[in-house]
Amino acid sequence: MPRTSTSLIATGALTGLLAIGALATSAAGPAPEAGSEQDRSAQLAARIDPAEPKSVILLIGDGMDDSMITAARDYARGADGRFALDSLPFTGAMTTHGLKVGPGPDYPIAYVSDSAPTASGWSTGRKTVDGRLSQGPSTAATIPGEDYRTVLEQFQEAGKLTGDITTSEITDATPAAAAAHINARACKGPTDMASCLPAKKSNGGKGSIAEQLVDHEVDVLLGGGMSSYTQPTDAGGGETVLSYAQREHGYRVLQDERDLASVTSLEDGPVLGLFAPVNLTPMNDPLVATPPPGAGGATTECTPADRGDQPDLSTMTQKAIELLDNPEGFFLQAESAMIDKQEHATDICGAIGDLVELDEAVQVALDYQAEHPDTLIIVTGDHAHSTQIVGGSGDGKLTATLRTADGDPLTVAYSTSDTGSDHTGAQIRVAASGPQAANVTGVIDQTDLYATMLGRTPSTLPGPGQPQPLAPQAAVASAPTVSRGVLRRAGLPVSVAAAGATKVTVQLLNKGRVLASRKVGREGGDVRLRTRRTVTGQLVVKVVATGPGGSDVATRRVRITR
CATH class of the missing domain: 3.40.720.10 (Alkaline Phosphatase, subunit A)
Incomplete structure (x- = not known):
């Protein structure tokens, strides 16, 4: 079962995102690369929420x-x-x-x-x-x-x-x-x-x-x-x-x-x-x-x-x-x-x-x-x-x-x-x-x-000196070129990595126009951005990651071919 092209892009994207290192993954996700000195303590601390849940989704694999x-x-x-x-x-x-x-x-x-x-x-x-x-x-x-x-x-x-x-x-x-x-x-x-x-x-x-x-x-x-x-x-x-x-x-x-x-x-x-x-x-x-x-x-x-x-x-x-x-x-x-x-x-x-x-x-x-x-x-x-x-x-x-x-x-x-x-x-x-x-x-x-699931009595997190929410970080990867035909039929594969975000939006722009917009999970993901509009010049893939620590924007330029 071969990997899809999107998965290959994702692999390349995450390899190139060492600036955010383990922050592009969750604590339960892939471990940092061998030799990495990135500590994930602050990331984990930022994900701790002692509030009672409003909704619960319990997923069971029997x-x-x-x-x-x-x-x-x-x-x-x-x-x-x-x-x-x-x-x-x-x-x-x-x-x-x-x-x-x-x-x-x-x-x-x-x-x-x-x-x-x-x-x-x-x-x-x-x-x-x-x-x-x-x-x-x-x-x-x-x-x-x-x-x-x-x-x-x-x-x-x-x-x-x-x-x-x-x-x-x-x-x-x-x-x-x-x-x-x-x-x-x-x-x-x-x-x-x-x-x-x-x-x-x-x-x-x-x-x-x-x-x-x-x-x-x-x-x-x-x-x-x-x-x-x-x-x-x-x-x-x-x-x-x-x-x-x-x-x-x-x-x-x-x-x-x-x-x-x-x-x-x-x-x-x-x-x-x-x-x-x-x-x-x-x-x-x-x-x-x-x-x-x-x-x-x-x-x-x-x-x-x-x-x-x-x-x-x-x-x-x-x-x-x-x-x-x-x-x-x-x-x-x-x-x-x-x-x-x-x-x-x-x-x-x-x-x-x-x-x-x-x-x-x-x-x-x-x-x-x-x-x-x-x-x-x-x-x-x-x-x-x-x-x-x-x-x-x-x-x-x-x-x-x-x-x-x-x-x-x-x-x-x-x-x-x-x-x-x-x-x-x-x-x-x-x-x-x-x-x-x-x-x-x-x-x-x-x-x-x-x-x-019913909501335990909320606890109080440590006081002064506790880790503050991380400023969100975002990164994006895609192929450097895409043909108009592929853009219309299948869309442009895009891989997004994010950290410290509660909302991550991906947009495809051409000369300031928003051609397509998708939301992904707070830690990113793979999407395809498709448009049937006539496009010329270059495309811009824009990612906006927003969270308790602010927001971050990442962009990627893509050349259009015939």
């Missing part, structure tokens, strides 16, 4: 640990490449253990957990047992525990809008934990309640997961899982959960990407997007690992899947943010679920494709944060998985090999069982940007995210 991130990065960007999720300034490690059922009050530790207790951990700030959603432990799996209030519910109580989106069934464990309380994750619809009899509405309970999600009136629900919503409720009369959601709560039902694009506000009621009977299609066709000599090889690359009219995660994230954006703030949880599910299937291409798509969603969130710095972004997983990068195709029970962006072979192995793969108990990455993001540093437990 089963996404550092090994899976590295494999996806190596394949899609190369060993020295970086994802958007690598650019968040504060990074830590997060433990994910849960509990086991028992007599209590001290429940045994479960060192390896599934997605139900892990998602419940950050949603409620408390531990629970496998299979259980935002409900405390108990003596047996079929005996309900105490309902715990979730972050999403508390944002609603504060009068804020909420969203919950996923690439799995919306009734699956991770999205369900945000707004449902039930003793078994399998109780997705009214006809799935054999393990959750006390929760049935006919028994005086809150109902199945599908019913609870709409009863909570989450403003934006997007994902798969239509099959749970076409089940009849236990109220009789043949009404389905879907028709109940429309009649009782005014949900507008969306079934494909065109429906999603057509919704422009929440004025006409909440939206329920159900884009597949069960899970959405992974981004890539599968490459399933096999016993040595393994699947794939030194020239194997992943093939994009035919996903029909299903929206991808970044599209759903963009639309959800658009609908939820308001002066009072919002909470949005967005999950890339198929990373985990394809890891279970030892499908490396499926897992890579959906991790890369998660990164696209992270960039969408960062673009929003650049205009709304009171937004906290957190990117993490729910638990680790057994995907491992190994030295060769014989180093595991099941292996697969791909050609990376570097042009070299990468082999991954799955060795937890003879077929398929499973979770592990390793700590995982957590990264954050925005108000109170510094609370994710060090080694934390996933339950600690609960208090951070």
Whole structure:
């Protein structure tokens, strides 16, 4: 998978920007070049914001640990490449253990957990047992525990809008934990309640997961899982959960990407997007690992899947943010679920494709944060998985090999069982940007995210002598020439690096006229500037970086050719 011309320009641009050195990257991004004496302490200090976040965007890669991130990065960007999720300034490690059922009050530790207790951990700030959603432990799996209030519910109580989106069934464990309380994750619809009899509405309970999600009136629900919503409720009369959601709560039902694009506000009621009977299609066709000599090889690359009219995660994230954006703030949880599910299937291409798509969603969130710095972004997983990068195709029970962006072979192995793969108990990455993001540093437990998302009591930064905000710095790179035809068709590739900025704007000018204007993230990025206007003479690419310490302008002249 060769690098694009834009990426090559970016590489050249950053190489030439040693004047701002590590300030062109985040604390979590690429390390300074060997021999560099640039210290990043002031940069980190400038990014610390103890204020309570107004909005929270929580992005979850199900089963996404550092090994899976590295494999996806190596394949899609190369060993020295970086994802958007690598650019968040504060990074830590997060433990994910849960509990086991028992007599209590001290429940045994479960060192390896599934997605139900892990998602419940950050949603409620408390531990629970496998299979259980935002409900405390108990003596047996079929005996309900105490309902715990979730972050999403508390944002609603504060009068804020909420969203919950996923690439799995919306009734699956991770999205369900945000707004449902039930003793078994399998109780997705009214006809799935054999393990959750006390929760049935006919028994005086809150109902199945599908019913609870709409009863909570989450403003934006997007994902798969239509099959749970076409089940009849236990109220009789043949009404389905879907028709109940429309009649009782005014949900507008969306079934494909065109429906999603057509919704422009929440004025006409909440939206329920159900884009597949069960899970959405992974981004890539599968490459399933096999016993040595393994699947794939030194020239194997992943093939994009035919996903029909299903929206991808970044599209759903963009639309959800658009609908939820308001002066009072919002909470949005967005999950890339198929990373985990394809890891279970030892499908490396499926897992890579959906991790890369998660990164696209992270960039969408960062673009929003650049205009709304009171937004906290957190990117993490729910638990680790057994995907491992190994030295060769014989180093595991099941292996697969791909050609990376570097042009070299990468082999991954799955060795937890003879077929398929499973979770592990390793700590995982957590990264954050925005108000109170510094609370994710060090080694934390996933339950600690609960208090951070709700907003911890703001602390006071050191007094006199504390580092002052850095004056913003900007730099820009592009090709020295561009033809009129390319400018009209594809646009001029431009790479921007910035530091100390909260807003970065890129403009293309000709004789004082603004031909095109784009906004990029606070640390820059790659864009294409295109115009259909008639241009003569020279073009000027102008970057303006504005932040707490002032503003900076960088320009680049580009000659027009025939």
